[in-house]
Amino acid sequence: MHLSSKWEFPGGKLEEPETEEECIKREINEELSLEVQIERSLPNHRYQYPGKREIELVPFVCSYISGELLLQEHQAADWFDFESLKKLDWAEADLPVLEDFCKLYTKA
Numbered sequence: 001m002h003l004s005s006k007w008e009f010p011g012g013k014l015e016e017p018e019t020e021e022e023c024i025k026r027e028i029n030e031e032l033s034l035e036v037q038i039e040r041s042l043p044n045h046r047y048q049y050p051g052k053r054e055i056e057l058v059p060f061v062c063s064y065i066s067g068e069l070l071l072q073e074h075q076a077a078d079w080f081d082f083e084s085l086k087k088l089d090w091a092e093a094d095l096p097v098l099e100d101f102c103k104l105y106t107k108a
């Protein structure tokens with residue numbers, strides 16, 4: 001909520017004893033009502049927002065399986081091409097994740 005006007009990747013905190021893979025599928029289902037499958041992982045990145053505990057983002061590239069996008073917690077969700085993705089106002093911690101993702105899927 002402290003990042004409520006920023007774009008972020010869908011996700012959330014690990015709930016032990018689930019695996020990271022189970023976590024991302026659960027969170028996407030809870031937040032967006034979508035079923036996804038994991039295609040691959042990306043490097044983890046740690047970040048500390050001022051006055052907050054350090055977080056570690058554990059990113060996965062996923063593909064859509066089924067469901068109709070229904071926002072449960074967020075103000076907005078959308079699909080973007082790579083150029084538009086880079087222009088969004090992102091949560092600071094996500095910038096290295098975005099960079100890894102774009103590097104992997106675009107030639108530039």
Ligand SMILES: Nc1nc2c([nH]c(=O)n2[C@H]2C[C@H](O)[C@@H](COP(=O)(O)OP(=O)(O)OP(=O)(O)O)O2)c(=O)[nH]1
Nearest residue numbers: 001003008009010011012013014055091092093094
């Ligand atoms: N989910 C998600 N969280 C992010 C991203 N970037 C980023 O800085 N964050 C921060 C915001 C939060 O401090 C933390 C994840 O919290 P969250 O609120 O999404 O987790 P959650 O769904 O399990 O929520 P909660 O009820 O346990 O608080 O990571 C991102 O791309 N996705």
